[in-house]
Amino acid sequence: MSDIAIGSRGADGAFSARTVILILAIGILGFIGTLVLGAYAPDLRSGRxxxxxxxxxxxxxxxxxxxxxxxxxxxxxxxxxxxxxxxxxxxxxxxxxxxxxxxxxxxxxxxxxxxxxxxxxxxxxxxxxxxxxxxxxxxxxxxxxxxxxxxxxxxxxxxxxxxxxxxxxxxxxxxxxxxxxxxxxxxxxxxxxxxxxxxxxxxxxxxxxxxxxxxxxxxxxxxxxxxxxxxxxxxxxxxxxxxxxxxxxxxxxxxxxxxFGRSPSPLKLAFDPPFLAMTLAIAIAVFLAAWQGAVRFGSPRRRARAIAFGKVALIDNAAALVRKAGRYAMLGNRYADMTRERASTIFGAPAHLRDGALDSHLDGLGRQPRFSDLAQAARDARDQHSVLSAAQALHQWLWEKNR
Incomplete structure (x- = not known):
């Protein structure tokens, strides 16, 4: 829904940045020390x-x-x-x-x-x-x-x-x-x-x-x-x-x-010349990559809300749900019904008229195109473009008749 709850304050982290860096540094040094000791442990035996x-x-x-x-x-x-x-x-x-x-x-x-x-x-x-x-x-x-x-x-x-x-x-x-x-x-x-x-x-x-x-x-x-x-x-x-x-x-x-002889070890080769130079180069490259990934460049940008405020956002979200569900065929008939009700109220059609009789009354208001033809085109629309065209035609008809 949202990155920041409405009216709430951001919670402080469990650890400070300095503490996290210290923990990471100790962990990395411990891991490197374990590798080195593992490589040279046979050579460090006291012989006692x-x-x-x-x-x-x-x-x-x-x-x-x-x-x-x-x-x-x-x-x-x-x-x-x-x-x-x-x-x-x-x-x-x-x-x-x-x-x-x-x-x-x-x-x-x-x-x-x-x-x-x-x-x-x-x-x-x-x-x-x-x-x-x-x-x-x-x-x-x-x-x-x-x-x-x-x-x-x-x-x-x-x-x-x-x-x-x-x-x-x-x-x-x-x-x-x-x-x-x-x-x-x-x-x-x-x-x-x-x-x-x-x-x-x-x-x-x-x-x-x-x-x-x-x-x-x-x-x-x-x-x-x-x-x-x-x-x-x-x-x-x-x-x-x-x-x-x-x-x-x-x-x-x-x-x-x-x-007590020294046994050959692939791990030991990584810490012995001439391979030591390559090991250090790889370690420095990894460190720089980690540093680049951890450090932010520029001021932080707050991400937009997942659902914005206002009527326009509500309409956009509703349209997105319809688009995602693929239910365009259901919209044409409903838009035609809504336009019929608005036209009946605006033009003062008799209250006893229903469905086809009301469409015939609206058709008799004047010039082409007729309302019944536009409403039928809206009911027949099955894809996004045809539904949009039919709705625009109904809207244009109502605007022209109401001028």
Whole structure:
């Protein structure tokens, strides 16, 4: 009926424009934040799962060595992407099981210095403290022995050590002075050049003779357990420096073997160069389109009433209803009856005359056209144009007779 009720006042909105804008801004920022976190959530995992890798703070982890290397200016890098391992710098691999597939990385680094730290302990997570573990015992010796299989066959053994000092090869700096963990895990096999051994000559650290691949049998020399001792920690840093002595600028600790690699994601591509520029361009275009749609240009124009005031509006609306209903055929006869009544009153026709007799009386008032012919034409009209023509003819007849 109408946009504004007659005599009523416009009701105030439930929220002000500033409140609505603030709600929209918070919602949009929250949506964008959800997208970004969803894209990078796998890359932001802390790694505090009690495993034996560079992100773990458990006793069997190596985060202590990473933090120590960072504090002493060695610029360690935790590699979540296998493509970052294509570097001349030292790469430390810490597989947690003998079934871990090292072949893709080792084939990529066939001529580059790589240190493989064998697993040793069988642990379970502490349910009360995140990132802590409980010892269940030692892994079966066949498990760490299968890390380099089938290309390299090595055997793993465990021995009581009583914490004796380990023997260092003359090739290594004299500052490297490790004490044997308890128990001590050693390796043996063909193609191994011993670098660190126990007093009985059993190998703790070895180099493969055909390439710069080093194998550390006992992880406790570098793990968080060993970093608790200042002398062991200093020897660990000196060992990494010696292995990384080709003027390298960093040390890479791989965690892709431990399940913390970056997985490809179409959503992540939208936030990484070079696609980031396109994403920002689309976001700006959407923002400008939304701004144009939300901001009014010029003064507001009040819409007209659906039904206007006055007799003319009432007639127009009635005509519109007839036109929409398609009832033109009913109008001609009614208009003829109305004209007959008006003419009877104006010309003083006898009151007893009805229908045909009254039409004959009106026909006798004068010249052509006759009223009865005009009334019959109105009754026969069936469409809009013929009804209009008949009504105009009746109106003209009455006007001429009344002059």
């Amino acid at each position: 799962n009690g495993g034996g890798h560079a992100l773990s703070t458990a006793a069997t982890g190596f985060s202590g060595l990473v933090r120590l290397a960072e504090a002493t200016g060695r610029h360690p890098q935790v590699a979540r992407d296998v493509h970052r391992l294509d570097t001349e710098d030292l790469v430390v691999l810490t597989p947690e099981s003998g079934t871990t597939n090292l072949f893709p990385i080792l084939s990529q680094r066939s001529a580059k210095v790589t240190l493989v730290v064998l697993p040793k302990w069988l642990t379970v997570g502490d349910p009360e403290r995140t990132g802590w573990v409980h010892y269940k015992g030692l892994k079966p010796s066949s498990d760490p022995g299968g890390v380099l299989a089938p290309k390299e066959e090595i055997e793993v053994a465990r021995h009581r050590s009583a914490g004796v000092p380990l023997v260092t090869s003359p090739e290594l700096p004299r500052t490297i002075r490790f004490t044997a963990p308890r128990p001590l895990q050693t390796i043996s096999g063909t193609g191994l050049t011993p670098l660190i051994t126990d007093p009985q000559g059993r190998i703790v650290l070895a180099k493969l003779t055909d390439r710069p691949l080093y194998v550390l049998a006992d992880p406790d020399l570098l793990s968080n357990i060993g970093m608790a001792d200042a002398r062991q920690a200093a020897s660990a840093l000196d060992l990494l420096d010696w292995l990384n002595s080709n003027e390298a600028t960093s040390i890479y600790f791989d965690v892709t073997l431990n399940g």
